[in-house]
Amino acid sequence: MKRFSFAAAVFLGALAGCANANTDPSTSGDGGAGSAGGAGGAGGAGGASDGPCETGTVEACYSGPDGTQGLGGCKAGERSCVGGKWTPCYGEHTPELELCNGKDDDCNGAVDDGNPGVGNACVTGGKGPCSMGVSQCKDGALHCVAAAMPSLEVCDGLDNNCDGSVDNQTVGSGQNCDTGTPGICADGKVACVSGALVCNFVYLPSLESCNGKDDDCNGTVDDIDPDVLPTCDTGLPGMCAKGKQGCDNGKETCVPPPAMRDETCDGIDSNCDGVTDDDVCASVSLEPVADAYVYKYASDSNYGDETALDADAEYGEIYLRFDLSSVPSGIQIVSVRLELLAFNGYAYGGDGNVYTTFVPDDLWDELGITWSNKPTPEPDQLGFWWLWYDGPGIEQAGVNENPLLVTPVQEALDSDKLVSFRLHSPGYQTVYRSREWSIPAQRPKLVVRYAKP
Numbered sequence: 001m002k003r004f005s006f007a008a009a010v011f012l013g014a015l016a017g018c019a020n021a022n023t024d025p026s027t028s029g030d031g032g033a034g035s036a037g038g039a040g041g042a043g044g045a046g047g048a049s050d051g052p053c054e055t056g057t058v059e060a061c062y063s064g065p066d067g068t069q070g071l072g073g074c075k076a077g078e079r080s081c082v083g084g085k086w087t088p089c090y091g092e093h094t095p096e097l098e099l100c101n102g103k104d105d106d107c108n109g110a111v112d113d114g115n116p117g118v119g120n121a122c123v124t125g126g127k128g129p130c131s132m133g134v135s136q137c138k139d140g141a142l143h144c145v146a147a148a149m150p151s152l153e154v155c156d157g158l159d160n161n162c163d164g165s166v167d168n169q170t171v172g173s174g175q176n177c178d179t180g181t182p183g184i185c186a187d188g189k190v191a192c193v194s195g196a197l198v199c200n201f202v203y204l205p206s207l208e209s210c211n212g213k214d215d216d217c218n219g220t221v222d223d224i225d226p227d228v229l230p231t232c233d234t235g236l237p238g239m240c241a242k243g244k245q246g247c248d249n250g251k252e253t254c255v256p257p258p259a260m261r262d263e264t265c266d267g268i269d270s271n272c273d274g275v276t277d278d279d280v281c282a283s284v285s286l287e288p289v290a291d292a293y294v295y296k297y298a299s300d301s302n303y304g305d306e307t308a309l310d311a312d313a314e315y316g317e318i319y320l321r322f323d324l325s326s327v328p329s330g331i332q333i334v335s336v337r338l339e340l341l342a343f344n345g346y347a348y349g350g351d352g353n354v355y356t357t358f359v360p361d362d363l364w365d366e367l368g369i370t371w372s373n374k375p376t377p378e379p380d381q382l383g384f385w386w387l388w389y390d391g392p393g394i395e396q397a398g399v400n401e402n403p404l405l406v407t408p409v410q411e412a413l414d415s416d417k418l419v420s421f422r423l424h425s426p427g428y429q430t431v432y433r434s435r436e437w438s439i440p441a442q443r444p445k446l447v448v449r450y451a452k453p
Contacts, residue, residue, distance in 0.1 A: 236272055349427060
């Protein structure tokens with residue numbers, strides 16, 4: 001009975017020792033649960049020693065710093081006496097390194113004190129400068145706080161507003177500026193290029209046009225290259241009619257060429273007074289001294305005394321001879337015009353032109369020429385006219401004033417003063433008045449125009 005009472009006293013002493021907040025099993029003492037440390041079991045776990053103990057004795061133990069037991073996760077453990085010796089202290093929890101976890105790891109009475117883990121570099125998940133940050137402990141967890149906050153985008157090669165684009169819509173961009181270049185190239189817009197604000201061209205040099213602007217940016221307004229200007233009709237007479245497109249105060253205008261002061265006999269109104277050649281030219285109107293037509297299907301028939309001349313599609317040909325004796329010698333012929341008055345015709349189709357060719361032989365006889373003995377003309381054409389006749393009763397003049405007629409007439413004037421021509425048509429028949437016709441004004445004519453001596 002006395003032995004039971006002693007064992008109970010030892011257990012109660014062990015419980016009293018658990019109330020000590022700083023029990024150290026390694027503290028030297030007399031040993032025994034609660035026997036060291038004075039009366040009333042004041043030692044308990046804190047007064048325990050590593051000396052001999054009574055087997056079976058169990059007591060609380062704690063090896064952490066004073067004042068930490070019972071704070072945070074810190075708590076006492078338990079040791080037993082086995083074979084007269086104390087076991088290690090099992091189950092105790094002593095202070096640890098403070099972590100950011102919402103707990104008082106170092107058992108000082110404060111949770112996450114000292115902001116554990118703060119200052120470490122981290123990635124925020126943002127863009128640009130806002131992507132990098134430092135860690136901070138908040139609400140028991142580490143948070144990555146951006147080291148830089150979004151700001152106005154400036155031209156510095158950085159993504160200041162953290163939107164993922166560098167130098168987009170920077171402060172100062174888009175404003176009007178002067179590039180320092182003349183003309184339309186002066187207008188500029190401020191833009192951010194490679195981290196610097198520059199004045200970009202709004203308009204690049206272009207082909208100069210008549211608009212009151214310096215399109216090619218050479219410092220001169222509307223200086224259009226005359227060589228590229230189209231021709232135009234000035235509405236003026238004579239040689240002044242054909243002008244060049246020009247520009248006057250930004251508006252297109254037709255600029256006439258300079259008029260010549262003196263009129264010359266050249267078929268042109270040189271002084272632009274509305275009268276061609278004024279009175280500096282002379283002309284002679286000649287009737288043929290011989291004319292006839294020949295017909296293929298009456299190859300030996302002569303029609304030299306007829307009052308009509310028939311040019312029939314490949315079947316009939318007209319021959320004319322003119323005497324140039326009434327034209328002054330030594331002059332320069334300006335133009336030659338051949339005229340015949342048609343009064344009947346029939347269209348076969350095809351080429352309906354009436355061609356003029358030169359006949360070198362002037363010895364053919366008006367009353368003896370036939371299809372069989374007709375002279376051979378030159379192969380080259382000297383111009384033509386086109387008359388679409390289909391039936392009688394309408395009188396219309398065929399006129400050939402091709403410049404090619406001048407050369408054979410000039411050569412004839414300078415030699416034997418006789419010149420002959422042939423008229424023929426591949427595609428239709430036209431019938432003309434001959435020199436035997438009773439009305440002189442309707443007979444064939446060769447008008448020779450020349451400069452007055």
